[in-house]
Amino acid sequence: MILKLLLITIVLMAGITALLGIRILIQKGGKFPNTHIGGNRNMAKRGIYCANTQHKIASKDKRHILKDTLS
Incomplete structure (x- = not known):
């Protein structure tokens, strides 16, 4: 059960990452x-x-203020 949930999560995250980067990959x-x-x-x-x-x-x-006051 946990392994199935982990696999689904990984696939979803990979898909979301691909969708976010698709414009960058396609656009010249x-x-x-x-x-x-x-x-x-x-x-x-x-x-x-x-x-x-x-x-x-x-x-x-x-620094400018200090230079002016010390001069």
Whole structure:
């Protein structure tokens, strides 16, 4: 019984994975969509970036502030 359920689950998961990738396989130059925040133009227009980018921006701003206060 458990083996039958495991086999059904594996077949279903393989089918779902194939269906998700079918557009990428058929389309010329197809690739997975960029779902990262940094790849979203509307978010960038609003000034919303991923955590890594926001950290880099904040660190850069702090360095400029420190240079100005030390000079």
